[in-house]
Amino acid sequence: MIxxxxxxxxxxxxxxxxxxxxxxxxxxxEENIYAGGKGINVSIVLKNLGVANTALGYVAGFTGDEILRQIQSHGVNCDFIKLKSGFSRINVKLKSDGETEINGSGPAITDEELNLLHEKLSHLTKGDYLILSGSIPNSVPDNIYESIMNSLLDKGVEFIVDATKDLLLKVLKYKPFLIKPNHHELAEMFNVELKDDEDIIKYGRKLQEMGAKNVLISMAGDGAILLPENGEPIKRAVPKGILKNSVGAGDSMVAGFLCGYLKNKNIDEAFKMGIATGSASAFSEELATKEQVYELLKQI
Structure with missing residues (x-):
């Protein structure tokens, strides 16, 4: 289960x-309201690709109710914890001559509610995949990802982590199956300037030395580089298309990669599927559909 x-x-x-x-x-x-969150995006795209999964996390208040309604409208199974107080945040994204964002803080999560999440996750078993992605609210400990992964380490759960800076670096010791930084995030983690593919591979290798099995580095219009657990680095270009919306493209790449990998455990085929899926979301106003993905896959 995913x-x-x-x-x-x-x-x-x-x-x-x-x-x-x-x-x-x-x-x-023009105005639209979407359920936002990196894990939610991954869940929706996986479902669009025909891969069953369960979305977990926290929601609160009337905004939380709408988030759940929207996720479930895509056919995704939800097992969120409803917080006793507050409301899920609203992020405002203003598109005009430029783009301006105002992100809410989100509700407070108590120790009791954190324990409820650990209890839900304790039922995961060998062969399950757990995708941890995005930032964490201020009200939870900054080692929450570490705590979750440590508690499941002996169960044989495979981890996929899409996070930045210390949130990612601190969990590499738990040997995640896949991590997906973009090239800007990779540079920030090591406080360096990445001048070419050789530099990107060099610092991607450092993440592997720290524990990551497979490292997928996205580079927007310049394609992506995959450092497989076994084998040489692979670079692939992205298919041609008009960029309409970069939000969710990275999450879609993660979903596509996992979908492709589950078919026959071929890491390069997973890479191709990841690129096609990320591109499909980037070329659309909404998240990638199965039809869009397989059409782009022909170009890779």
Whole structure:
């Protein structure tokens, strides 16, 4: 079974305004509300690709109810914990001459509610996949990912981690099956400037030396590099298309990679599927569909 965790989901209120003006009345040209969160995106794309999974995490208040409604409308199984107080955050994304974002903080999570999550995860068994992705709310310990992975280490669960900086570096000792930094995040982790593919491979290797099995480094329009657990680095270009929305593209790559890997355990085929799925989301206003993915897969 595949499980995703989103500790701080959101409702993303996306508005388009023609020439936004400060200190003035502005009217929207277009507006949409989506359930947001990296783990949620992974769950939805997996389901779109025909892969059953369960989305876990925390929701609260009326916004939490809408997040659940939207996730379930995609056919994703939900097992979120409903917090006793507060409400799930609202993130505002304003698109005009430029793009401006205002992200909410999210509700507080108590120790009791943290224990409820550990209890749910304790039922995972050998062969299950757990995807931990995104930032964590201020109210939980900054070692929450470490705590989760440590508690499941003896169960044979495979981990996929898509996080940044210390949140990722600190869990590498638990030997995650896959990590997916982008090239900017990779540079930040080691406080270096990555000048070429050779540099990217060099520092990706360092992540493997620290424990990661497979390292997938996305580079937006420049393609992606995969450092397999066994084998030489592989670089692939992205298919041609018009970028419409970069939000969720990285999460879609993770979903596509896992979907491809589960078919026959071929790591390069998983890589191709990951690129096609990430690109499909980038070339669409919404998350990738199965039809879009397989059409792009023909170009890879």
């Amino acid at each position: 499980n995703t965790i989103t500790l701080n989901p959101s409702l993303d209120y996306i508005v388009k305004v023609d020439s936004f003006k400060v200190d003035s009345l502005n009217r929207t040209e």
